Amino acid sequence: MTFPQIDTPAVLVDLDIAEANIDRFQAHCNQHGLKLRPHIKTHKLPMIAKRQLDAGAIGITCQKISEAEAMITEGGIDDVLITFNILGDTKLARLRALAERVRLTVVADNTATVDGLSGAFADSPNALTVLVECDTGAARCGVATPEAARDLAQYISQQPGLAFGGLMTYPPVGAEAEVQRWLVEAKSLIEAAGLEVPTISNGGSPGMWQAQEVGIATEYRIGTYVFNDRSLQVRGTCSWDDCALSVLVTVISVPSEGRAVIDAGSKVLTSDLLGLGGHGHVLGRPDIHIAGLSEEHGVLTADAINLQVGDRLRIIPNHVCVVTNMLDEVQLIRGREHLGPCPVAARGQVW
Amino acid sequence: MTFPQIDTPAVLVDLDIAEANIDRFQAHCNQHGLKLRPHIKTHKLPMIAKRQLDAGAIGITCQKISEAEAMITEGGIDDVLITFNILGDTKLARLRALAERVRLTVVADNTATVDGLSGAFADSPNALTVLVECDTGAARCGVATPEAARDLAQYISQQPGLAFGGLMTYPPVGAEAEVQRWLVEAKSLIEAAGLEVPTISNGGSPGMWQAQEVGIATEYRIGTYVFNDRSLQVRGTCSWDDCALSVLVTVISVPSEGRAVIDAGSKVLTSDLLGLGGHGHVLGRPDIHIAGLSEEHGVLTADAINLQVGDRLRIIPNHVCVVTNMLDEVQLIRGREHLGPCPVAARGQVW
Numbered sequence: 001m002t003f004p005q006i007d008t009p010a011v012l013v014d015l016d017i018a019e020a021n022i023d024r025f026q027a028h029c030n031q032h033g034l035k036l037r038p039h040i041k042t043h044k045l046p047m048i049a050k051r052q053l054d055a056g057a058i059g060i061t062c063q064k065i066s067e068a069e070a071m072i073t074e075g076g077i078d079d080v081l082i083t084f085n086i087l088g089d090t091k092l093a094r095l096r097a098l099a100e101r102v103r104l105t106v107v108a109d110n111t112a113t114v115d116g117l118s119g120a121f122a123d124s125p126n127a128l129t130v131l132v133e134c135d136t137g138a139a140r141c142g143v144a145t146p147e148a149a150r151d152l153a154q155y156i157s158q159q160p161g162l163a164f165g166g167l168m169t170y171p172p173v174g175a176e177a178e179v180q181r182w183l184v185e186a187k188s189l190i191e192a193a194g195l196e197v198p199t200i201s202n203g204g205s206p207g208m209w210q211a212q213e214v215g216i217a218t219e220y221r222i223g224t225y226v227f228n229d230r231s232l233q234v235r236g237t238c239s240w241d242d243c244a245l246s247v248l249v250t251v252i253s254v255p256s257e258g259r260a261v262i263d264a265g266s267k268v269l270t271s272d273l274l275g276l277g278g279h280g281h282v283l284g285r286p287d288i289h290i291a292g293l294s295e296e297h298g299v300l301t302a303d304a305i306n307l308q309v310g311d312r313l314r315i316i317p318n319h320v321c322v323v324t325n326m327l328d329e330v331q332l333i334r335g336r337e338h339l340g341p342c343p344v345a346a347r348g349q350v351w
Numbered sequence: 352m353t354f355p356q357i358d359t360p361a362v363l364v365d366l367d368i369a370e371a372n373i374d375r376f377q378a379h380c381n382q383h384g385l386k387l388r389p390h391i392k393t394h395k396l397p398m399i400a401k402r403q404l405d406a407g408a409i410g411i412t413c414q415k416i417s418e419a420e421a422m423i424t425e426g427g428i429d430d431v432l433i434t435f436n437i438l439g440d441t442k443l444a445r446l447r448a449l450a451e452r453v454r455l456t457v458v459a460d461n462t463a464t465v466d467g468l469s470g471a472f473a474d475s476p477n478a479l480t481v482l483v484e485c486d487t488g489a490a491r492c493g494v495a496t497p498e499a500a501r502d503l504a505q506y507i508s509q510q511p512g513l514a515f516g517g518l519m520t521y522p523p524v525g526a527e528a529e530v531q532r533w534l535v536e537a538k539s540l541i542e543a544a545g546l547e548v549p550t551i552s553n554g555g556s557p558g559m560w561q562a563q564e565v566g567i568a569t570e571y572r573i574g575t576y577v578f579n580d581r582s583l584q585v586r587g588t589c590s591w592d593d594c595a596l597s598v599l600v601t602v603i604s605v606p607s608e609g610r611a612v613i614d615a616g617s618k619v620l621t622s623d624l625l626g627l628g629g630h631g632h633v634l635g636r637p638d639i640h641i642a643g644l645s646e647e648h649g650v651l652t653a654d655a656i657n658l659q660v661g662d663r664l665r666i667i668p669n670h671v672c673v674v675t676n677m678l679d680e681v682q683l684i685r686g687r688e689h690l691g692p693c694p695v696a697a698r699g700q701v702w
Contacts, residue, residue: 007441009701041646063647084614084647085603087661090358109604112660140648141604141612252436253460253492261492263435267676268701271622295392295672296414296435297491309463310438321646325618326676328699348679348699350360350619 002312003331003338008250009264011323011330012314013043015339017244018226019051025208025225026055032212037061037081037201039223042321044346045330046074048226053077059103061203061221065094070346072102081105081201083133083168083221085113085141091351092120099128105199107168109133109142114156121161129165130156131201136182137172146186153190153197166199166218173206176213183216206235229320230281231274245323246283246314248331249298251307260300260307264315266293268326272319280315290315353663354682354689359601360615362674362681363665364394366690368595369577370402376559376576377406383563388412388432388552390574393672395697396681397425399577404428410454412554412572416445421697423453432456432552434484434519434572436464436492442702443471450479456550458519460484460493465507472512480516481507482550485537487530488523497537504541504548517550517569524557527564534567557586580671581632582625596674597634597665599682600649602658611651611658615666617644619677623670631666641666 003012022038029036038052039061049060049071059079062068068080080102086095098104099121108114108130121128132152135142143149149167157164167186171179179202187197202214203221211220224231227245228238247268253261269279271293279290279298292299300307307313317323324330325347332339354363373389380387389403390412400411400422410430413419419431431453437446449455450472459465459481472479483503486493494500500518508515518537522530530553538548553565554572562571575582578596579589598619604612620630622644630641630649643650651658658664668674675681676698683690 007439007702085612085660087601087603087614088358109606110660113603135606139606139610140643140645140650142606144606250438252438252464255460255486255490255493255495259490261436263438263702266621266623266673270617271624271673272617273622292491294491295676299491309436309461322617322622325646327701350678351358351614 002314003248005338006248006331008248008312009268010248011327012246012248012333013227013330014244014333014335016334017242018048021226021228021242021244022052022055025222026057028209029211029220030056034211034217035219037219037221038226039203039221040067040071040346042223042324043226044070044324044344045342046071046345047342050076052226058219064351065091065098066349066351067346068098077102079103083107085109087113087116092116096120096124099124099126105129105131105165107131107133108152108156111152111155114152114159114162118159118161124161127161127163129163131165131168131199132156134167134169134182134186136169136179137175138170140170142169146182146189149186150189150193153195154193157195164195166197166201168201171202171204171207173204176207176210180214180216183214187216205232206237208237223321227320230276230316230318233281233316234276240281240283240316243316245320246316247323249313249315251309251311251313254305254307254309258301258303258305260305262298262300262313263296264298265296267295268323269293269298269315269317270319270322270326272322274319276318280317283314283316285313353665354599356689357599357682359599359663360619361599362678363597363599363684364578364681365595365684365686367685368593369399372577372579372593372595373403373406376573377408379560380562380571381407385562385568386570388570388572389577390554390572391418391422391697393574393675394577395421395675395695396693397422397696398693401427403577409570415702416442416449417700417702418697419449428453430454434458436460438464438467443467447471447475450475450477456480456482456516458482458484459503459507462503462506465503465510465513469510469512475512478512478514480514482516482519482552483507485518485520485533487520487533488526489521491521493520497533497540500537501540501544504546505544508546515546517548517552519552522553522555522558522565524555527558527561531565531567534565538567556583557588559588574672578671581627581667581669584632584667585627591632591634591667594667596671597667598674600664600666602660602662602664605656605658605660609652609654609656611656613649613651613664614647615649616647618646619674620644620649620666620668621670621673621677623673625670627669631668634665634667636664
């Protein structure tokens with residue numbers, strides 16, 4: 001039986017694989033002169049963040065203030081980028097407190113966000129660095145044009161308590177040339193307006209091995225690469241052997257020759273599909289389709305399911321970043337060795 | 352501004368609406384002579400479970416031992432059904448401990464599960480009541496035929512430490528006549544084998560107002576009804592005014608006339624679609640489509656979005672049972688009155 005001492009369902013994190021993933025992409029960034037700023041939303045574990053810094057990362061990326069607070073509490077992390085428009089008195093007060101503990105950078109794509117940041121930092125001894133978030137094609141947040149990026153950069157540079165720090169984008173997949181063109185134009189316009197553009201932050205795991213093609217970028221943000229997942233394997237970004245996180249499950253019912261049910265549903269694997277069919281990959285059983293998830297049940301189908309009640313399986317989830325977020329602890333392993341549980345420090349909080 | 356003192360995103364639970372939902376379906380069950388056994392997976396809050404019992408529920412349903420433990424810790428709950436094949440030494444030891452604190456019933460659909468239960472309860476002073484889980488068409492767990500139900504009932508009745516208690520099914524939607532036929536036949540076969548069938552447990556929110564059509568059932572399990580959600584509104588099971596849980600969000604970016612971004616993504620709203628298009632319903636703005644979710648961003652689209660950065664919205668999620676599971680606390684309200692935060696006692700644990 002696989003890890004008989006671990007009750008299921010359990011999220012297993014193989015540190016050997018995670019460390020190899022960290023080192024491999026750090027080497028890629030070093031080779032191409034890109035600074036690496038890993039996004040900790042994927043693992044939410046301070047020990048992994050420290051390992052990323054030890055390997056050469058310049059700091060971390062967070063999506064929420066609570067993630068940053070959880071990471072720096074365990075020490076050693078002194079450079080944080082939060083890639084979110086931060087609004088509202090409660091969050092701004094926490095942001096101000098955070099800025100007293102680390103070198104902090106945030107983003108904005110609108111003047112209302114900039115005004116809020118300026119109000120919170122106007123009397124700060126150190127200006128808060130703000131990057132302009134740019135929509136280079138992904139159609140989420142971001143100013144829509146290089147001209148709008150220039151205008152917002154100028155606006156930031158004029159507000160008390162703030163310093164314009166450069167540009168940030170969450171790029172569309174497979175559009176490196178367009179992203180490069182967009183950012184080159186924005187940088188040129190901003191420099192023509194008399195401002196420097198020290199940082200250009202690009203990112204995203206699907207395009208990680210093409211990161212250098214956006215040559216104007218100074219740093220790369222990436223989260224999923226530390227664990228990898230089915231979405232990246234299907235894209236060819238990694239192999240199954242590079243997947244550091246798996247979900248250990250038990251078969252609890254085999255109602256027919258073609259169907260079995262496991263003790264993991266959407267409350268562990270999540271319903272994220274990322275465009276894929278099925279809800280994960282059963283290691284060693286590519287013939288099995290994870291056909292459906294209830295909250296605590298997963299339904300497996302195959303021409304011949306060939307499983308017994310009590311069997312254990314390991315599943316590579318579709319999207320690893322949301323799986324670590326589901327449970328209060330993960331189980332650390334190295335190969336077949338079980339190291340023990342580890343609390344997921346940065347989960348459960350809204351912001 | 353809606354609830355300015357609550358930081359967003361936040362899960363709001365309106366107790367006035369939840370109490371009305373509890374009372375309305377309890378009255379429906381009373382009218383039809385059905386016992387009600389609410390499933391607490393939806394709310395995970397002991398105070399709501401107690402309110403359900405005060406209204407007349409005979410006990411609670413849980414899907415995991417940790418849910419039962421969290422519910423009974425706050426007292427007043429002494430009758431628990433866990434609707435899951437429970438396997439493995441760790442869980443069985445906890446189940447045995449739980450049985451010493453409450454009147455406990457579990458389910459099984461296979462002999463391996465029954466053997467495990469018997470091993471754990473063989474020396475118990477009180478037999479553990481086991482229901483046979485029946486697949487009446489939903490194709491998840493459950494024995495496949497009434498004959499198999501009879502055979503497993505006999506097997507249970509012969510094992511030390513166990514008592515056969517009846518039948519349980521998680522039925523397909525809109526198939527009341529078929530479910531009734533299946534269960535009538537199984538009951539008849541089991542009685543012909545000399546066993547009594549004291550409990551027949553049916554359930555499911557989509558079919559809640561047709562519960563009485565499976566007249567052979569003695570009790571009904573139901574979870575979502577306490578809060579309701581978009582999936583039930585779309586089915587016509589409830590109205591928006593009956594939705595007790597909403598997610599309070601802030602608009603953090605308005606990049607174009609047709610698009611806005613909110614501070615709630617899949618880590619609050621979850622990716623559960625339940626067959627619906629879009630990721631929830633914006634109260635008061637039926638023209639808005641929640642087109643996509645990243646982990647912490649939600650993208651709203653409309654012909655004219657007409658929103659400003661900083662605006663607050665309330666969203667009815669597609670599937671409410673998974674949303675309460677995402678955060679360590681919810682915010683209790685009554686109409687426009689904010690009562691305060693409430694910890695989600697039964698979340699974060701695998702089992």
